Amino acid sequence: MRMRVAAALAALLCASWAAAAAAQKYNAFFNFGDSITDTGNLCTNGKPSQITFTQPPYGETYFGTPTCRCCDGRVIVDFLSTKFGLPFLPPSKSTSADFKKGANMAITGATAMDAPFFRSLGLSDKIWNNGPISFQLQWFQQIASSVCGQDCKSYLANSLFVFGEFGGNDYNAMLFGNYNTDQASTYTPQIVSTIAAGVEKLVALGAKDVVVPGVLPIGCFPIYLTLYGTSNSGDYDGLGCLKKFNDLSTNHNNQLKAQIASLQAKYPSARIMYADFYSGVYDMVRSPGSYGFSTAFQTCCGAGAGKFNYQNSARCGMSGAAACSNPAAHLSWDGIHLTEAAYKQITDGWLSGAYCSPAILHS
Numbered sequence: 001m002r003m004r005v006a007a008a009l010a011a012l013l014c015a016s017w018a019a020a021a022a023a024q025k026y027n028a029f030f031n032f033g034d035s036i037t038d039t040g041n042l043c044t045n046g047k048p049s050q051i052t053f054t055q056p057p058y059g060e061t062y063f064g065t066p067t068c069r070c071c072d073g074r075v076i077v078d079f080l081s082t083k084f085g086l087p088f089l090p091p092s093k094s095t096s097a098d099f100k101k102g103a104n105m106a107i108t109g110a111t112a113m114d115a116p117f118f119r120s121l122g123l124s125d126k127i128w129n130n131g132p133i134s135f136q137l138q139w140f141q142q143i144a145s146s147v148c149g150q151d152c153k154s155y156l157a158n159s160l161f162v163f164g165e166f167g168g169n170d171y172n173a174m175l176f177g178n179y180n181t182d183q184a185s186t187y188t189p190q191i192v193s194t195i196a197a198g199v200e201k202l203v204a205l206g207a208k209d210v211v212v213p214g215v216l217p218i219g220c221f222p223i224y225l226t227l228y229g230t231s232n233s234g235d236y237d238g239l240g241c242l243k244k245f246n247d248l249s250t251n252h253n254n255q256l257k258a259q260i261a262s263l264q265a266k267y268p269s270a271r272i273m274y275a276d277f278y279s280g281v282y283d284m285v286r287s288p289g290s291y292g293f294s295t296a297f298q299t300c301c302g303a304g305a306g307k308f309n310y311q312n313s314a315r316c317g318m319s320g321a322a323a324c325s326n327p328a329a330h331l332s333w334d335g336i337h338l339t340e341a342a343y344k345q346i347t348d349g350w351l352s353g354a355y356c357s358p359a360i361l362h363s
Helices: 002-023 076-083 115-120 133-148 152-157 168-176 181-185 188-205 222-227 243-266 277-286 340-352
Strands: 028-032 102-104 159-163 209-213 271-275
Touching (some): 028 076, 028 133, 076 159, 076 340, 102 133, 133 188, 152 159, 152 188, 159 188, 168 181, 168 243, 188 209, 188 243, 243 271, 243 277, 277 340
Parallel strands (some): 028 102, 028 159, 159 209, 209 271
């Protein structure tokens, strides 16, 4: 009986989402970010073989071939595009794409901060791709001027924007460059202020609906658990995640939420939405079975078996790595990024408001 009621409620919820999406029309959809939502910017000049995610089994679940998405299939922006009846976002660096319905500025390796910031910290060698917020905003403005001409404000006011997440690669550069989490957190105000300034720039250009995701609970990710795992049980929380790394993420997100609240107060005619990436993933770690996952920590595509199935020297797409038979049963795809199934769950939470404040869908 309870199963029938749950199924009926799920069907009702889906129907209400469909109705809301049908009523909520957007001219276009523009995305900014890093490898979590990159749909091909790093591969517009071909698929370099040294980049692991250009190799099988990436893309196997939906596309049947690597698409330069760091996933087994679709990512969040693909599900959002489908929900609003828009085409999958073309990468902004494409020379042949039609951008009238939107574009994706996200590029793998992107940071919030510019190259001089990392140079000042002695971390230039940790940033391998130069596509920070400032560059992505330039790419967007070039596209916008070509598709909306003199009436951009009206066009952008009826478009959806997702800005981020940003910050993850900034912290990666520091942590992989031998900064500890306390040292990295001292730069959080600069990182968050840069994100907020980017959002404000979009609003000034005419954006009205802007989703701003926070960073993820990196202490729950196989790459961090493998590289920074310890024998001290006090370093872990009750779920088995590394506390100090999650504290870094939480601090970032709390500061970002405060900045978003200030921006919302300053621009009351805009909807500036905080997308809670952290809670969405952490809830799946807490109760993987509730989301259809058999494991929270074991990477689907990797090597080494064990609890995490992650080896830095045999990452997904490299010799020695292999994919599991059922990616949909895993939260983690390659130890760094999530599976299509996980991204679908997160997208639903952003749309409904479970993991987004306010919800993307509105009456």
